[in-house]
Amino acid sequence: MKFTVDGHEAYAYTGGKPFNAALPCVVFIHGAMHDHSCWTLLARWCAHHGHAVLAVDLPGHGRSAGPPRASVEDMAGWLLALLNAAGVAQAALVGHSMGSLVALEAAGREPGRATRLVLMGTAYPMQVSDALLATAQQDPLRAIDMVNAWSHASIASKPSFPSPGMWLHGGNRALMRGNQARHAGLNLFHHEFSVCNAYRGGEAAMARVACPATCVLADADQMTLPARARSLVDGLQAQLHTVPAGHNLMTEAPDAVLAALRSALG
Secondary structure (H helix, E strand, O other): OEEEEOOEEEEEEOOOOOOOOOOOEEEEEOOOOOOHHHHHHHHHHHHOOOOEEEEEOOOOOOOOOOOOOOOHHHHHHHHHHHHHHHOOOOEEEEEEOHHHHHHHHHHHHOOOOEEEEEEEOOOOOOOOOHHHHHHHHHOHHHHHHHHHHHOOOOOOOOOOOOOOOOOHHHHHHHHHHHHHHOOOOOOHHHHHHHHHHHOOOHHHHHHHOOOOEEEEEEOOOOOOOHHHHHHHHHHHOOEEEEEOOOOOHHHHOHHHHHHHHHHHHO
16 A cells, blocks of 8 residues: 655555554554565454554665655654554554664654554664674675574574575565665665664653553564563563564564464454
8 A cells, every 4th residue: 555655655565455544553664674574474464353454664665765764763753644644543553673663762752642562573772783883884785694694593494484494584685685775875774773773762752652562572583682672671561472583583483473463462
């Protein structure tokens, strides 16, 4: 489904069902270098079980036009503008990695709008090492390969999504490289990991969040270590789910992540 946000075309996947703003809405926000496709299984389940779904492509990702936003705060503003364009008064916000910071900031900015807050593969502060940022600046394709290796708990995860035996590393690598290649004048990898590293609005956002919150963490996550989510769990008084996976938990542990989301949505 397409909208116009800030003068640019914005895309959101609706889970295989026509979007109906009158239904309880679930909004999915992807992480750095990704797009709506990381949410396909969860989005389809929600869409076929009584929810309206918007799995967004952030600006400059997937099918959404416009330049990538300069900060987590800017992304949250864009997300709220998209909800306005879609006619959505309230929604559950579900974010992964960088998207979890966007969901947190949006829920804190308009507390009455978020009905649930679900943060997956999250940490705060979401610190990125100087070594990785330096590699990203000098050789972004090498940095993509490094992060791709760290984002999976094993070489061949089974069961997995989209299908058992799917080469998760190869698919994720292609997705990240594709988003990198579309920006000739911008090193998207370095930009987005710098955005995550710079975000310091978490405490203020947590203090304003008014809805139930859930953190879904992966026990083998090397990108956002589970221990680094403690400030979020405590600050939001969040329900905690831990699944057996790496950072890309939605594809490595699809059944466990779906079960956690169903619990979070109540």
